[in-house]
Structure formats: C-alpha cells, structure tokens
Amino acid sequence: MIKLDLSGDRRHFVHEGKPFFYLADTVWSAFTNITLEEWVYYLDYRRSQGFNVLQINLLQQWDASGSDLDIKPFAVNPDGSFDFHALNEAYFARAQQMVQMAVDRGFVPALVLLWCNYIPDTWAGQLREEKKMPLEAVEPYVRYAASLFSKFHPIYVISGDTDFPSERAKEYYRTALSIVKEISRECLTTLHIQGRLVELPEVFVNDPDLDFYMYQSGHNSEFQHMSYEMALDFYNKPVTRPVLNAEPCYEMMGYSRRVYGRYTRYDVRKAAWQSLLSGAAAGITYGAHGIWSWHKKGKRFGVTGEGFDAPYDWATALKFEGAWDYGFAKWLFEIYDLAGLQPWDIVMNDTREIRAAATPGYEKAAIYVPVNTVLKLNADLTDYEITVFELENRRVAKAPPLSLQDNMTVIDMHPFEGDVLFIAVHK
CATH class of the missing domain: 3.20.20.80 (Glycosidases)
Structure with missing residues (x-):
C-alpha cells in the first residue's frame, strides 16, 4: 500500500x-x-x-x-x-x-x-x-x-x-x-x-x-x-x-x-x-x-x-x-529523475507557449516545443547532451545542431512535424 x-x-x-x-x-x-x-x-x-x-x-x-x-x-x-x-x-x-x-x-x-x-x-x-x-x-x-x-x-x-x-x-x-x-x-x-x-x-x-x-x-x-x-x-x-x-x-x-x-x-x-x-x-x-x-x-x-x-x-x-x-x-x-523541476525563464522566442524547466542544480533541463521552430535560449547549453522526444509517436532523436551566439543557445529545427520535448543533461 x-x-x-x-x-x-x-x-x-x-x-x-x-x-x-x-x-x-x-x-x-x-x-x-x-x-x-x-x-x-x-x-x-x-x-x-x-x-x-x-x-x-x-x-x-x-x-x-x-x-x-x-x-x-x-x-x-x-x-x-x-x-x-x-x-x-x-x-x-x-x-x-x-x-x-x-x-x-x-x-x-x-x-x-x-x-x-x-x-x-x-x-x-x-x-x-x-x-x-x-x-x-x-x-x-x-x-x-x-x-x-x-x-x-x-x-x-x-x-x-x-x-x-x-x-x-x-x-x-x-x-x-x-x-x-x-x-x-x-x-x-x-x-x-x-x-x-x-x-x-x-x-x-x-x-x-x-x-x-x-x-x-x-x-x-x-x-x-x-x-x-x-x-x-x-x-x-x-x-x-x-x-x-x-x-x-x-x-x-x-x-x-x-x-x-x-x-x-x-x-x-x-x-x-x-x-x-x-x-x-x-x-x-x-x-x-x-x-x-x-x-x-x-x-x-x-x-x-x-x-x-x-x-x-x-x-x-x-x-x-x-x-x-x-x-x-x-x-x-x-x-531522468526530474523530480523537483523548477521553471527556467530562458526562452527567447516571441511566445510563452514554449516552456522550460530545470532541476535545482541545473544538471538537467526540459523544454517543451509545441510547434517546430528555431529555438533560442538565454543560457549556454553547449555542455549538455540533448535528446529530442517526439511526443505524438514517441520517437527519439539526437538534438539538431546548436550554436552559441552572444551567450544565447540557438538550436536548429528538429526533424519532426509535431510537438517535442528536449531533455538536456549536463555532461
């Protein structure tokens, strides 16, 4: 019980x-x-x-x-x-x-x-x-x-x-x-x-x-x-x-x-x-x-x-x-042991629909993207291993290329047509 x-x-x-x-x-x-x-x-x-x-x-x-x-x-x-x-x-x-x-x-x-x-x-x-x-x-x-x-x-x-x-x-x-x-x-x-x-x-x-x-x-x-x-x-x-x-x-x-x-x-x-x-x-x-x-x-x-x-x-x-x-x-x-996720205000796209959160020590992060776009984040994620989960069919892919521009992480569009969850784990 x-x-x-x-x-x-x-x-x-x-x-x-x-x-x-x-x-x-x-x-x-x-x-x-x-x-x-x-x-x-x-x-x-x-x-x-x-x-x-x-x-x-x-x-x-x-x-x-x-x-x-x-x-x-x-x-x-x-x-x-x-x-x-x-x-x-x-x-x-x-x-x-x-x-x-x-x-x-x-x-x-x-x-x-x-x-x-x-x-x-x-x-x-x-x-x-x-x-x-x-x-x-x-x-x-x-x-x-x-x-x-x-x-x-x-x-x-x-x-x-x-x-x-x-x-x-x-x-x-x-x-x-x-x-x-x-x-x-x-x-x-x-x-x-x-x-x-x-x-x-x-x-x-x-x-x-x-x-x-x-x-x-x-x-x-x-x-x-x-x-x-x-x-x-x-x-x-x-x-x-x-x-x-x-x-x-x-x-x-x-x-x-x-x-x-x-x-x-x-x-x-x-x-x-x-x-x-x-x-x-x-x-x-x-x-x-x-x-x-x-x-x-x-x-x-x-x-x-x-x-x-x-x-x-x-x-x-x-x-x-x-x-x-x-x-x-x-x-x-x-x-991924995501208990205790806290909101992380790092999304720079012109929308509030994309949501991000991180564990208290920022060892892990999760980002939900309901509609595909180039993702812009006000954080350096270059030291994170990022996986993309396509949620409609529950498929998994490696993260698309990303770059650091003026301390902002830019992640190219993912390969899926539907909504996805990015999970980032610090290396």
Whole structure:
C-alpha cells in the first residue's frame, strides 16, 4: 500500500523516501456508476498505462451520466432530496470495497469530500435547486468517511470544483479539513478549486493542515494558456507546497459554454507539458470524456452551466490514445529523475507557449516545443547532451545542431512535424 509524504523542499511527493510522480485519472463518478466487473477491467487497464492515483468523488457527482445502479450515499426523502443526517452504509461499504480493489493494484485514492454543489453560496450551489448539506451534517459525515477510508492512506480532496464566495462556504471546507487532520494526520490534503481560480483565501494558504495545491486550467477554449499561467502563480505562493494541474482539458471533451469543438490528444498533451514545466511538476491528471462521468450509450447526459458536448461511452473513452502520452510523461520523469523541476525563464522566442524547466542544480533541463521552430535560449547549453522526444509517436532523436551566439543557445529545427520535448543533461 502506498503512503505518500512530501519531499524535504515541499515541491513533490515521496513514497518510502523516493520521488513519486502523481499520475491520476479522473473518474469522479466511480461509486455511483461503475459495476464491480467494469471496475476490475478499468483498474487493470489504467495500471498497465502507469497511472497511480484515482480522483473520485466520494458522494454522487452532480454531472454524472445516467446509471442503472440505484445506490445513493444518503437516504432519499420523499421529495427526492438527500437526508444528509442518514448515511447509507451499503453505499459506503461498496465504495470501501472498490477502494480496496484499487489499492491492491497500486493506486492511491484521491477522494473528494464535498463537491461544490452540496455547499451553499458556491457557483454550482446557486445553479442547483437541490437541498444543500447542513453545516451540522459535515462533521458526522467526514468523521464517518475518515473512519472507513483512512486505513487506505488516501489523499483527501476537501473541496470539489469550488469557489469561495462567502464565509459560510469557507466554513464548510475549514470544518472538513480540520476534522480530517484531527483523525488522519498522516493523510495528505488538498483543495480542488474552480477552473482558472488562483485567488485561494489566505485562511487556506496559511493553514498548516493543507498539504499541496491543486488547480484546474479547465475546459474553456479561450483560456488554455492558464495551464502554465496558473502553474507559475501557485508555484510562487508565499507558502511553498507541491503543485499539480488536477484538471487540464479532457481528451475529446467538448469546449465549455457550448462552444463547438473538442479537445484532441495533442491539446491535452500540450496542457500537461506546459503545466509540468511551469511549476506544477508534482504530477498531472488525465481526463477522458466518457470516463469521468462513466457514460454508457443510451444514458442521459446533461451538465448545468458548462454545457459540454455529448461524451463517448466509457469503453471507447478508456482507449483514447492520450492516456498513453500521460504515462509516457511519467516514465520520462522517472527515467531522468526530474523530480523537483523548477521553471527556467530562458526562452527567447516571441511566445510563452514554449516552456522550460530545470532541476535545482541545473544538471538537467526540459523544454517543451509545441510547434517546430528555431529555438533560442538565454543560457549556454553547449555542455549538455540533448535528446529530442517526439511526443505524438514517441520517437527519439539526437538534438539538431546548436550554436552559441552572444551567450544565447540557438538550436536548429528538429526533424519532426509535431510537438517535442528536449531533455538536456549536463555532461
């Protein structure tokens, strides 16, 4: 069983003293939508791809696809609302069984305690007419959840897709965070916050019970640059913690706000590498449109607010090629021992899309180039051995010729047509 901790510099995760690259899949709707037979197939397939974390909503996901499984986390009132004071033990026993199956296969569960639609005043709380969880129900629910799941050493994701619009909303999350740490001091904690939100309230930035930062660059086609902008912002927060993009654009997800178009394998790969090389080097989360909501053909799908296009069925979405690209990113981090990468502002090209990072002693560097060009770097890399990884087909080549001009390294165009990663190792 994996038990995560933080590195001494609080920039990445470790397990048994060794760097741990957090590679998660987004499967928010697992406990309400997935049969045990499907779960086994899913777990074995994702494990083969190198995934080691699963992000799951402990409660019913508000925008899950329709399911034949009629199992709810709470008793249901005659009007269809939840009785938040009546926990359904059968639901949580089944969830516990599914977590045990995942842990047995080497996964770390990252369990969301309070998705924002359950909390008053939040953006989703205002869109949904459903009854909200009373504040006095938070403590018994969190204590019960911790009593069941803490033996698996999960990550507790205190919030789900939330903003912090009021003191009342913040009180829900402060309560849950303090209770989790009171009961399960050794379990790591974080907040999954609303897309493109970087203004984390000071009460959480300064809270010693919060272990790392999650952000989501999200699914809005106008703001994909936030994958690296937000990484830099969280990396430079006054309290140092590991940073990761926990929700970049999902593969084949329709653009949010009902804009026509879908994110391709290239788009999600680009978001991953731009995040990883801009301060969010602790790991990355993948998402496939059809997996997170666990969609089956013929079942309903509709999302209030965001309005994403229809998902693929889960069996098709599971095989999207981009998941292998994310596994390849993890492999490169592990093979080259890139834990602790820090942003390196050396790119002289007239774009912010090319991202660079280096290990703390500059023994190694990584540069992501999404579109081929002559690369200009404000650093002397003549004493580095440079390898080029073409990411679409995962081909490898020696670096093209480079020269030093006025203390600026100039690297000729590489031989590939797609996006590449340069890895430079000091000789």
